[in-house]
Amino acid sequence: MFNYTFQWKQALARLPQMLDGAVVTMQVALLSMAIGIALAVVLTLFRLSRSRILSGIATSWVEIARNTPALFQIYMAHFGVASFGIHFSPWTSLLLGITFNNAGYLAENFRGALKAIPDTQARAGRSLGLSELQAFRFIVMPQMLRISFLPMTNQMVWAILMTSLGVTVGMNTDLYGVTQDLNALTFRTFELFAVAAVIFYLITKIIQLGARLLARRMFRY
């Protein structure tokens, strides 16, 4: 029926290289999430601010991040900025692209979460003498992060999967990039990418499990 003989051994022999790639993938994704969350908090503050310029910046960011392909965002972070003489390594460009995307989506999640927190919470804080920023930092933000925890986990999974777009800017050290190079070397396309898919799947599952355990420890109330 098929004129193809599976040769799993060839793919499995490359497993150590692919696992090294998986480590790079996780590094980029984790870093992009950490910076993305911090930026999303800043964007949220921009949107809450009374400044039109700041809220304009935040709104544009969120709109572009959510309504253009992630591929475009990563491409722009590499070849786009190169037009202006700024040259990033593929690793940096990939990180910037995913971080940009994460921050946009997370800021939108945070906005939704804020709607679930009554205004009276910040008001109670203000009445105790806390400044606006303190009330946000100590009363509103912790609740916002808790409500957004599940969407954040989804975004983390999405960040892992987005690393595969790095090949378009010449990234070849992450899981997808390594697999692509191995494929060019061996032509065991199906086997190699099947193994890569399993690794991707396992990483995202571990993240979801880890997140659940973390949530149980963190949110005791």
Added chain:
Amino acid sequence: MIEIQNVRKSFGALEVLKGIDLTVHNGEVLTIIGGSGSGKSTLLTCINGLEPIDSGRILVDGTEVHARSTDLNKLRQKIGIVFQQWNAFPHLTVLENVMLAPRKVKGMSKPDAEAMAVKQLEHVGLGDKLSVYPSRLSGGQQQRMAIARALAMSPKYMLFDEVTSALDPMLVGEVLDTLRLLASDGMTMICVTHEMKFAREVSDRVAFFHQGVMAEIAPPAELFGAPKSPDLQKFLAATA
């Protein structure tokens, strides 16, 4: 001393405070009664600057609350307020709820803030709930925690905005007991309340608000015993 001078405030087309004049002396317990929409709660939120006013002045110890130069965060340390909805911070334990402002606003050290919080929580009868999250407390306990939280800032004045209105009737008593305790400690208090018996018993003076105007103010015996205006007579008849 809290001096309220000809204060006016509108929400859109609705004028909720129509020129209020009122002075609250140190050590005094003033209760404000009146129907809903009479402006009594609005006045409280104006006193600590949570709401802006349209005209007039409010002075707290001589500082004009709504002046641009006034540091409201500093002024609010003097004025504790407790709301109808107690607004417990759900992500913090009872102890942490009370410690937050002393730590972050006053910059108290952790042991000092903790000692202060424990003292205040014991005062309101929550000494055994320190490490519990608010979701585990009853409404009355949450409201008492909110009182302890305000007291932990060592305010000179306390404002109570219908603090028993959202409570189960069974739990009203414990919160009123806490207020009585405070009054007997000599705290300067303004209480907006629907509890007439409480008003009669703890107040030095009672003010009756009607449609944005302070219609009457007198010591409780006089105000409840011989109400002058027909509006107050009607109100007392309806709430008796």
